Amino acid sequence: MRKIIIANWKMNLTPNQSADLVVEFKKKLGKENNNEVVICPSFTALSIVAEKIKKSNIILGSQNVSWMAKGAFTGEESISSIKELGCKYAIVGHSERRQNLGETDEMINKKISICLEKGITPIFCIGETLQEKQEGTSDHKLYTQIKEGLKKIDLLPHENLVVAYEPIWAISAVRAVTPHDVEPEEAEKVFKFIYQNLVDLWPLTIVNNNVRIIYGGSVDENNSKDFGQIEMINGFLVGGASLDADKFSQITKNI
Numbered sequence: 001m002r003k004i005i006i007a008n009w010k011m012n013l014t015p016n017q018s019a020d021l022v023v024e025f026k027k028k029l030g031k032e033n034n035n036e037v038v039i040c041p042s043f044t045a046l047s048i049v050a051e052k053i054k055k056s057n058i059i060l061g062s063q064n065v066s067w068m069a070k071g072a073f074t075g076e077e078s079i080s081s082i083k084e085l086g087c088k089y090a091i092v093g094h095s096e097r098r099q100n101l102g103e104t105d106e107m108i109n110k111k112i113s114i115c116l117e118k119g120i121t122p123i124f125c126i127g128e129t130l131q132e133k134q135e136g137t138s139d140h141k142l143y144t145q146i147k148e149g150l151k152k153i154d155l156l157p158h159e160n161l162v163v164a165y166e167p168i169w170a171i172s173a174v175r176a177v178t179p180h181d182v183e184p185e186e187a188e189k190v191f192k193f194i195y196q197n198l199v200d201l202w203p204l205t206i207v208n209n210n211v212r213i214i215y216g217g218s219v220d221e222n223n224s225k226d227f228g229q230i231e232m233i234n235g236f237l238v239g240g241a242s243l244d245a246d247k248f249s250q251i252t253k254n255i
Helices: 015-029 043-052 079-084 095-100 105-117 130-134 138-149 184-201 204-210 245-253
Strands: 004-008 036-040 058-062 089-092 121-126 161-165 211-215 235-238
Touching: 004 089, 004 161, 004 211, 004 245, 015 036, 015 043, 015 058, 015 245, 036 089, 043 058, 089 105, 105 121, 105 138, 121 138, 130 138, 138 184, 161 184, 184 204, 184 211, 204 211, 235 245
Parallel strands: 004 036, 004 235, 036 058, 058 089, 089 121, 121 161, 161 211, 211 235
Antiparallel strands: none
């Protein structure tokens, strides 16, 4: 499978700023990039970014999606809406939504289900906190997130899934308070653990051909080269560094 590099711009740019940045992305990335590049702007910028990436190899993704098809859900966006705008991917269960907005494994499971049903590839985020890491419960946390998030999900040959391992204790917002870095060797062990849990759920051919496991813990132009050497890694979920076209372009070359 092709490697995938996902830019998560979060709530950092206005629609016009997003349009300007995606133009820079197109210049830096060109049309010869062998990797799959996905940009996830804010909801208000989806339309303008979709227009800007026409005739390019860049793919549009959403930062979130509702688990309900439609209805009285103020502030949410339906799967039909993001699909109509051209989204092929949707981030599901990001740590910021889990921690700050109370998203549960059950809610995430429903989002993954509706994404697959409607032909959108979920970017399923999992990861442990610093406390869980220190207490030695990281594996249990990841196991629970995978088990509950993918509960009753029977991944079919025409469906795809991206699993993004994002250790919460390593992301930029947390590192400002508790600076910790993930060593590539440590991440590799986690990747093997995630892979084995997926194999326990689905046939080996499905996991190998339809699932990509990627890393998302404060990826930048410097550490991405080391992480890119991990055999099992299939790409990156990039936060802060994706707001700089030069840095993001370098990350795509490092894997």
